[in-house]
Amino acid sequence: MTTTLDNPPATAQRTSEEDVVRAAKRKDRVTRWGWRIAGYVFFLGIWELASGRVMDERLLPGPSTVFETFGKLWASGEVPGAFGTTLARIAVGFTIAFFVGIGIGVLMQNRFLNGFFRDAVTIGVTTPGLIWALITAIIFGNRYAGPILAIVLTTFALISVNVSEGIKSLPKDLIDMAKSFDVGVIRRNRHIVLPHLAPFIFTGVRFGFSIAWKVTVLTEVFAASKGIGFEMRTATQLFRLDEFLTWILAFYVLALFLDKVVLETIERRFFAWRKELKS
Structure with a gap:
C-alpha cells in the first residue's frame, strides 16, 4: 500500500521561505x-x-602619507594618549548632560517649571557649539572644567526636548489600565513608561553624542594642553599638514566607530524585544 503526499510538509515549506528571506538579506x-x-x-x-x-x-598630503604618519604617531603613543584624554572629557561631560537633560525633561511636564526651563532649553538647542566653546575657553582657559561645561551646555537641551516629547505622548489608556489593575509604580514605569521613552532617549543620545564630539575638539583647539584638538592646533602652528590631516582622519574613524558600532550595538540589544514581538 502506497501513500502520496499532494502538498509538501509545512515545516519544509517554512524552512525554504526562511532560507529565501535570509539569502535576500x-x-x-x-x-x-x-x-x-x-x-x-x-x-x-x-x-x-x-x-x-x-x-x-x-599643501595636500595624500592618503598614503597620512596613513604612514598615523603609524608613526601611534607608535610614539601620541594617538592613544590624545584620544584617551578627549574620550574621558566626553564621558564625564555627556554623562552629566544626560542626567541633567532627563531631569529637566521630566520637570518640564509641570506647566510652571515648563515656563521656568523653556527658554533655557531653547537657547541650548539653538546656540552653536562654537559659542559655548569660546565662552568656556575665555573663562576657564586650559583647565579641565572648560570642555566639560561646554559639553553640558550644548547637549543637555537635546535630551530634555526628546524626553519631554516622549512623556507627552505616553499612552494614557495603558497607564489608566495599569492603575485600575493595581499595578505598582515600579512595574508600571518598567513595562510601560521606559519602553515608550527609550526611542526618544536614544535619539537624544545619538544627536547629543555627535555634538559633544565637535564641541570637545573645538574647546581643545582654543584652550587645552592635551587632547585631539590640542594636537590639531599644534600641527597647524608648526605647518605639519600631514599630522593635521592624520588627526582629522583618526577623529572621523573613531567617531564613526563609536556611533555605528558601539551605540548602534547597544541600541539594537536594548530593542531586541521588538523582534520578539514581531516573530
Whole structure:
C-alpha cells in the first residue's frame, strides 16, 4: 500500500521561505557594503591623485602619507594618549548632560517649571557649539572644567526636548489600565513608561553624542594642553599638514566607530524585544 503526499510538509515549506528571506538579506547587505567601500575607494583615490598633481604635496598630503604618519604617531603613543584624554572629557561631560537633560525633561511636564526651563532649553538647542566653546575657553582657559561645561551646555537641551516629547505622548489608556489593575509604580514605569521613552532617549543620545564630539575638539583647539584638538592646533602652528590631516582622519574613524558600532550595538540589544514581538 502506497501513500502520496499532494502538498509538501509545512515545516519544509517554512524552512525554504526562511532560507529565501535570509539569502535576500545577505545579498542586500553585501550590496550595501560593496557600495560603501566603493565610495571610500573613490574619494581616497581622488585625494591621492590630487596630491602632488593638482596641489603641492606639502599643501595636500595624500592618503598614503597620512596613513604612514598615523603609524608613526601611534607608535610614539601620541594617538592613544590624545584620544584617551578627549574620550574621558566626553564621558564625564555627556554623562552629566544626560542626567541633567532627563531631569529637566521630566520637570518640564509641570506647566510652571515648563515656563521656568523653556527658554533655557531653547537657547541650548539653538546656540552653536562654537559659542559655548569660546565662552568656556575665555573663562576657564586650559583647565579641565572648560570642555566639560561646554559639553553640558550644548547637549543637555537635546535630551530634555526628546524626553519631554516622549512623556507627552505616553499612552494614557495603558497607564489608566495599569492603575485600575493595581499595578505598582515600579512595574508600571518598567513595562510601560521606559519602553515608550527609550526611542526618544536614544535619539537624544545619538544627536547629543555627535555634538559633544565637535564641541570637545573645538574647546581643545582654543584652550587645552592635551587632547585631539590640542594636537590639531599644534600641527597647524608648526605647518605639519600631514599630522593635521592624520588627526582629522583618526577623529572621523573613531567617531564613526563609536556611533555605528558601539551605540548602534547597544541600541539594537536594548530593542531586541521588538523582534520578539514581531516573530
